[in-house]
Amino acid sequence: MVLWSGRFSEPTDADLKKLNDSIDFDKRMYAQDIAGSIAYALALASAGVLPGSEAETIAEGLEDVLREFERGTFELQYDDEDIHTAVERRLTELVGPVGGKLHTGRSRNDQVATDFRLWTMNAIDEVDELLDGLQTALVEKAAEHVHTLMPGYTHMQPAQPITAAHWLMSFFWMLTRDRERLADTRRRTSVSPLGSGALAGTPFEIDREALAEALGFASHSQNSLDAVSDRDFAVEMLFALALMGTHLSRFAEDTVFYCNPAFGFIRLEDRYSTGSSLMPQKRNPDPLETTRGKAGRLIGNLVSLLTTLKGLPSTYNKDMQEDKEPLFESVDTVKLLLPVLTAIVSTFNINVEKTRSALSEDMLATDLADYLVRKGLPFRQAHHVVGAAVSASDKQGVTLSQLSLETLRGLSDLFESDVAAVFDFEQSVARRKADGGTAPEAVTAQIVAARNWLSKHEVN
Ligand code: ARG
Numbered sequence: 001m002v003l004w005s006g007r008f009s010e011p012t013d014a015d016l017k018k019l020n021d022s023i024d025f026d027k028r029m030y031a032q033d034i035a036g037s038i039a040y041a042l043a044l045a046s047a048g049v050l051p052g053s054e055a056e057t058i059a060e061g062l063e064d065v066l067r068e069f070e071r072g073t074f075e076l077q078y079d080d081e082d083i084h085t086a087v088e089r090r091l092t093e094l095v096g097p098v099g100g101k102l103h104t105g106r107s108r109n110d111q112v113a114t115d116f117r118l119w120t121m122n123a124i125d126e127v128d129e130l131l132d133g134l135q136t137a138l139v140e141k142a143a144e145h146v147h148t149l150m151p152g153y154t155h156m157q158p159a160q161p162i163t164a165a166h167w168l169m170s171f172f173w174m175l176t177r178d179r180e181r182l183a184d185t186r187r188r189t190s191v192s193p194l195g196s197g198a199l200a201g202t203p204f205e206i207d208r209e210a211l212a213e214a215l216g217f218a219s220h221s222q223n224s225l226d227a228v229s230d231r232d233f234a235v236e237m238l239f240a241l242a243l244m245g246t247h248l249s250r251f252a253e254d255t256v257f258y259c260n261p262a263f264g265f266i267r268l269e270d271r272y273s274t275g276s277s278l279m280p281q282k283r284n285p286d287p288l289e290t291t292r293g294k295a296g297r298l299i300g301n302l303v304s305l306l307t308t309l310k311g312l313p314s315t316y317n318k319d320m321q322e323d324k325e326p327l328f329e330s331v332d333t334v335k336l337l338l339p340v341l342t343a344i345v346s347t348f349n350i351n352v353e354k355t356r357s358a359l360s361e362d363m364l365a366t367d368l369a370d371y372l373v374r375k376g377l378p379f380r381q382a383h384h385v386v387g388a389a390v391s392a393s394d395k396q397g398v399t400l401s402q403l404s405l406e407t408l409r410g411l412s413d414l415f416e417s418d419v420a421a422v423f424d425f426e427q428s429v430a431r432r433k434a435d436g437g438t439a440p441e442a443v444t445a446q447i448v449a450a451r452n453w454l455s456k457h458e459v460n
Helices: 015-018 022-046 052-071 083-095 097-101 108-144 166-189 208-214 225-228 232-259 286-309 318-347 352-357 361-374 379-395 405-411 417-422 425-431 440-456
Strands: 149-154 157-163
Touching: 015 225, 015 379, 022 083, 022 108, 022 208, 022 318, 052 083, 052 097, 083 097, 083 108, 108 166, 108 232, 108 318, 108 440, 149 166, 149 352, 149 425, 157 361, 157 425, 166 232, 208 417, 225 286, 232 286, 232 318, 232 352, 286 318, 361 379, 361 417, 361 425, 379 425, 405 417, 425 440
Parallel strands: none
Antiparallel strands: 149 157
């Protein structure tokens, strides 16, 4: 029998039921639903609504239901519309009519909002830990490559020499912000809606603060209409995951390029590469392409929930049942990606000869302009002079350092024999030692700051 069937004279249409039911996906919240119900039963007893012995019976019955879920012996029935009705149905089978007292003053509206918030808080903790793993792998790999020189690109064109550690660490900092966003989202998620009833609040004297605390929430909601109707925490979580996925997709894209033999900067271990069914020579960086691709799904899930919520009338509407699948999917997706990416970063090999030999002297053109600046020429003029030098080297088919001093002096008499010292990649990188720069000295300080951040960050 359906729990709410009292006023109906015929069973729900079978096709409608398939559309309406959410048990297939919301059964994942069984642990949160049962924890919420146990705390609620005890709160009802504290409020004098239930005798303590009945609350105990209900709580023990719920523990039994939990064990059934954990052992995989819980049997779903046709009429189990969602996780809330399924748990209550089974509870009543186990403990008898007293089970029917659990829902006193409660609605599935405050119940589902509670469950989903608890589930999200737990998911944040899990994702945060996986991010910690990836960040640690990035720092460790960076620490090995503080002195590894490689080309830095803008517009995917050779720009200036950088250190490989600096490239790796750039993603570390993106992930710090992702983790801060998760922690921030968690703070706003950690507000208990329980005791809001269907929309108007509960007529029973439930100590909502104690109830919230018993469930691990930091506080309880201040407006019952808001509490049952907003899913902003889920949107925030989806945004945090979409942006993290976007960061990961950019890391993946760089790495795909660097795995191309034309670059040869990075080689993935065989177990993180895939082959072609046709071309025997291929070593494809599929997991990185998958990472790049999954970002689309993460962004789509954010847009999906925002679109569902937009323009909904006040308080609970069944549309809101569409909140869970996008978030479940996004969380599953990042939980699938992060361990693989972590392993890839820990094990891939950066070929220091290849990254080094990819440097070309034109990447020192800015340093050549800076040389003239140090001799007093305004930067804009220096830029112009060096532009002419690059053009001359192109015409003569030589590198910048192969231009004669005479040719250079034809462009500016500030050039002297000491200009030869400019053509040194190590020096170019070492000069960029102000905080946040690519110099080994600055990157070493960056790594210290990163390790410090890792040791201090807390998600809750
Ligand atoms: N399965 C529902 C959901 O996920 C639970 C809340 C149902 N509430 C209601 N008034 N029909 O949103």
